[in-house]
Amino acid sequence: MKKLILLIFAISALFSKAQNNKPAFPKPAPKLIVGIVVDQMRYDFIYRYWNKYGNDGFKRLIAEGYLCRNTHYNYVPTYTAPGHASVFTGTTPAVHGIVGNNWYSREKGKMMYCTEDASVQTVGSNSVAGKMSPRNMLSTTIGDELKLAGMKKPKVIGIALKDRAAILPAGHTANAAYWLDKTTGAWISSTYYMKELPKWVADLNAKEPVKAYLSKPWTTLLPIEQYTESLADDNKYESKWVGETAPVFPHNLPELMKANGGMGMIVATPFGNSLTKDMAIEAIKAENLGKGEVTDMLTVSFSSTDHVGHFYGVSAIETEDTYLRLDKDLGELLKFLDTQIGKANVLVFLTADHGAVETPAYLMDSKVPGGYINDNAYADTLKRRLFRTNGDSLIIAYTNNQFYLNHKIGDKRKINMLGVERTIADYMLTVKGVAVTVTGTALKNNQFTDGVQALLQNGYHQSRSGDVVVAYSPGWIDYEKTGTSHGTPYRYDTHVPLIWYGYSIKPGSTDEHINITDIAPTVTMMLNIPFPGGSTGKVIRQISEQ
Numbered sequence: 017m018k019k020l021i022l023l024i025f026a027i028s029a030l031f032s033k034a035q036n037n038k039p040a041f042p043k044p045a046p047k048l049i050v051g052i053v054v055d056q057m058r059y060d061f062i063y064r065y066w067n068k069y070g071n072d073g074f075k076r077l078i079a080e081g082y083l084c085r086n087t088h089y090n091y092v093p094t095y096t097a098p099g100h101a102s103v104f105t106g107t108t109p110a111v112h113g114i115v116g117n118n119w120y121s122r123e124k125g126k127m128m129y130c131t132e133d134a135s136v137q138t139v140g141s142n143s144v145a146g147k148m149s150p151r152n153m154l155s156t157t158i159g160d161e162l163k164l165a166g167m168k169k170p171k172v173i174g175i176a177l178k179d180r181a182a183i184l185p186a187g188h189t190a191n192a193a194y195w196l197d198k199t200t201g202a203w204i205s206s207t208y209y210m211k212e213l214p215k216w217v218a219d220l221n222a223k224e225p226v227k228a229y230l231s232k233p234w235t236t237l238l239p240i241e242q243y244t245e246s247l248a249d250d251n252k253y254e255s256k257w258v259g260e261t262a263p264v265f266p267h268n269l270p271e272l273m274k275a276n277g278g279m280g281m282i283v284a285t286p287f288g289n290s291l292t293k294d295m296a297i298e299a300i301k302a303e304n305l306g307k308g309e310v311t312d313m314l315t316v317s318f319s320s321t322d323h324v325g326h327f328y329g330v331s332a333i334e335t336e337d338t339y340l341r342l343d344k345d346l347g348e349l350l351k352f353l354d355t356q357i358g359k360a361n362v363l364v365f366l367t368a369d370h371g372a373v374e375t376p377a378y379l380m381d382s383k384v385p386g387g388y389i390n391d392n393a394y395a396d397t398l399k400r401r402l403f404r405t406n407g408d409s410l411i412i413a414y415t416n417n418q419f420y421l422n423h424k425i426g427d428k429r430k431i432n433m434l435g436v437e438r439t440i441a442d443y444m445l446t447v448k449g450v451a452v453t454v455t456g457t458a459l460k461n462n463q464f465t466d467g468v469q470a471l472l473q474n475g476y477h478q479s480r481s482g483d484v485v486v487a488y489s490p491g492w493i494d495y496e497k498t499g500t501s502h503g504t505p506y507r508y509d510t511h512v513p514l515i516w517y518g519y520s521i522k523p524g525s526t527d528e529h530i531n532i533t534d535i536a537p538t539v540t541m542m543l544n545i546p547f548p549g550g551s552t553g554k555v556i557r558q559i560s561e562q
């Protein structure tokens with residue numbers, strides 16, 4: 017009896033939690049939404065560098081905002097383009113169709129890039145870097161729903177060094193997306209959005225801000241001996257620039273840039289983030305974002321953290337320094353929002369598009385499981401094997417850990433393609449470092465509810481993805497032996513920060529498991545506008561009810 021009463025009590029407590037005693041009258045909407053994505057930011061970086069952060073950036077966001085401490089990507093592959101699309105559409109690649117940064121297109125018969133669009137032209141330079149649009153993304157974003165609900169009056173703008181990180185978050189109906197042309201160092205866009213750059217962007221480019229940022233060496237923000245959260249500056253797990261004999265400070269950018277990508281080198285320094293922050297502030301000012309009758313939206317992605325992380329790894333002083341400098345940039349952006357629009361009028365959320373694994377060479381030296389896999393070698397072996405069996409290669413592509421099969425040849429020769437899928441899946445399981453293989457047929461015919469298989473299925477788009485999907489064991493990557501990467505279903509790649517700040521947000525935190533796809537439904541619920549059409553996430557009640 018006692019148990020029954022307890023049960024009834026628990027159920028009624030749950031039920032009352034799902035209710036809100038306040039009537040659901042609309043409240044004044046924020047003037048501006050700022051969606052910030054930090055590329056490759058692991059959740060633990062909040063606390064790893066806590067004692068070194070200033071008071072105006074991450075510490076302020078957490079002191080005055082609400083931290084969802086247990087937020088995860090709920091699909092594989094954990095890459096930049098799927099990450100940005102998932103944050104802003106509220107769904108996974110299975111629905112929004114951005115299954116990788118690149119993928120094999122069965123329709124085109126070749127590899128394609130996530131935002132490539134041959135029908136548009138670059139605006140702002142003579143290169144092909146602007147032949148981009150969001151057309152390959154199959155769902156609406158928060159910004160799209162804002163536009164549609166507001167009779168297109170809201171302004172929506174996306175900014176990032178990487179094209180995909182500017183274009184996908186802003187969505188299909190955005191006024192503009194701006195990204196960096198790495199050959200010229202200019203902010204550019206595409207004819208998908210506009211015929212020519214607005215005067216304020218052209219004026220900004222004329223000041224050559226990239227050149228200015230690359231005019232002095234990169235030294236540490238704090239005295240180097242204070243970087244106790246990282247390994248020694250000179251270690252074998254970091255990459256070196258062409259012209260450097262050791263991966264150590266100071267990095268002489270004016271001298272190094274010529275042999276290391278010219279203006280494009282800025283992306284792999286913390287100053288790429290500062291450049292992005294400058295551009296975001298200019299956009300808010302020049303476009304009068306947050307000054308109109310309706311809610312505007314700005315998406316800002318800080319891409320340099322990813323480039324630096326890939327080059328130096330998780331435990332490098334360079335990576336730490338990049339976060340300390342990002343912290344200052346965020347502080348400046350928040351202060352600007354205070355004076356320009358007012359904290360209570362701006363809803364800010366900050367998250368990341370994926371995490372990263374600790375450099376596997378370092379893991380191995382530390383007796384932690386991990387390793388390196390050379391995927392293409394195995395794919396080639398399989399291609400040759402299937403070639404011998406069938407007289408023609410049945411594998412047309414191997415990308416994003418997925419094998420794509422040639423079904424035309426299979427049909428013509430009446431080959432048992434299910435058997436081919438199984439052969440590949442079984443063969444890959446003999447490769448050291450491979451943990452799981454799933455056939456496309458299994459993914460199409462079953463509903464996986466848990467574990468790695470479920471994450472693979474959420475990342476699997478039935479017409480865009482491959483015929484056999486492979487996942488490695490924890491700590492394994494297909495990458496160089498210095499620096500690091502990401503893309504797996506494991507916690508170091510899925511666990512990211514999620515901080516809400518401004519508008520109606522009250523300070524607090526939760527350890528409840530939240531999926532990355534919950535952000536977009538939460539924002540649209542707060543704005544009383546429709547969810548992005550494809551969204552599959554749930555509303556985070558701790559946020560929506562504030």
Ligand SMILES: [Zn+2]
Nearest residue numbers: 056096322326
């Ligand atoms: Zn990356």
